Amino acid sequence: MKIIVGSRGSQLALTQTKLIVNELSKLNPNVDFEIKVIKTKGDKIQDIPLDKMNDKGIFVKEIEEQLISYEIDMAVHSMKDMPTKMDERLVFPVIPKREDSRDALILKNNLKLEDLSMLETMIIGTGSKRRSYQFKASYPKAEFEPIRGNIDTRINKLHTQNLDGIILAASGLKRISRENEISHYFDEKTMIPAPCQGILALQTRTNDYQVIAVLSKVEDRCSRIQYIAERAYLEEIEGGCHAPVGAYCEINGDKITIYAVYGDEQGNKLIRDNITGATDNADELGRTLAKKMKLALEESYEKR
Structure with missing residues (x-):
């Protein structure tokens, strides 16, 4: 049996997809997995901040189209990117174990979180209103600069642009092994994360029971409860x-x-x-x- 897995082409997306494929391969040694890179609208448009774009499916639409047309057999997404409404021909049959759900702060020049209150001004890189509004509640002096791009690009912007820090999802940093650069992990009750942050969305066709059976071996009960809520x-x-x-x-x-x-x-x-x-x-x-x-x-x- 061969399963073609659709994924975005970013470093994080491919790393996440390979993690799942490696786990599934160990549990299903008779299944041959092939990863197919698919470029989405969100990958093509890099000069517009995400909160200025009205398309909720900006990182998933093209991948879902290939699932529906049988060009791929399953897809791996970040669950927090998924629109709340989904084509009834598609389903998330399995919820794998969640990675760290927290947001993380990376600061420049070896600054620590407690140093921020002593700064007269600070500029934090994030395009997320959820992150910036919550951060500003604790640090009223903070100003924000929207940043786009993959994790490497964002960290590079921290060191080359007029930024004091950036806020990213801890799960992404951990998955590409850059957690050693994290200055501070925000508690989930202080900086409440995006719904389902850190959960991977394994998407299949609703009636593709063979593929669903293969995926069922990575189901995690606790992550399922969190996903539902x-x-x-x-x-x-x-x-x-x-x-x-x-x-x-x-x-x-x-x-x-x-x-x-x-x-x-x-x-x-x-x-x-x-x-x-x-x-x-x-x-x-x-x-x-x-x-x-x-x-x-x-x-x-x-x-x-």
């Missing part, structure tokens, strides 16, 4: 446009707590809240929290 929150909040949205599900035995942040596009309002309940109710809890926070944001404007 955080994805439900995102679907209900529908903040996929340009609003800052973060959600993180913490598992404690048979209970979960979902921590979330939600705000307006301008960063004038940023609401934090959490909800606790049974793991079996992960979807319902995520949606309940999203509805509550949407209402709270609306009411905050009515009181002005």
Whole structure:
């Protein structure tokens, strides 16, 4: 049996795909895997900040089209890049073990986090409103510069441009073995990450039971619960446009707590809240929290 795996061509995307393929190969020695690189719209357009682009599927559309047309058999994406609405012919049948969900700060000139409060000004590289608004809540002097490109490009910009630091997903840095450059890991409750950050999306055709059976061996229960809770929150909040949205599900035995942040596009309002309940109710809890926070944001404007 041969399985053609679709992937973006960036260093991180290919590293992630190879990690999954290597794991699947060990568990399925009779299956031959081939990686096919597919260029997406997001790869082609590098001069526009992500929050200025309206296409939610900017890193996935072309790959999904090849899945639907049987040119590939499965795809590996970053789950946080996936739109909340998906073609019913496609599915995420398996959720593999999550990598580190936290955001990470890389600082220039051997600075430490505690040094930042002593700076008169600071410029942090990030194109994410979720990251910049949360960071500014702790460091009001901070200014932000949107940066695009792969991880190597962003780290290079830190050292060649007028930046004091950059914020990136810890999972990506770890996957390409650059975690030694991290100055600080943000706690998930302080800097709430993007929903499903650190989770890989293994995508197949809904009716391709042979491929699904091969993938089933990497299913991880805890990561599945987190995926359900955080994805439900995102679907209900529908903040996929340009609003800052973060959600993180913490598992404690048979209970979960979902921590979330939600705000307006301008960063004038940023609401934090959490909800606790049974793991079996992960979807319902995520949606309940999203509805509550949407209402709270609306009411905050009515009181002005």
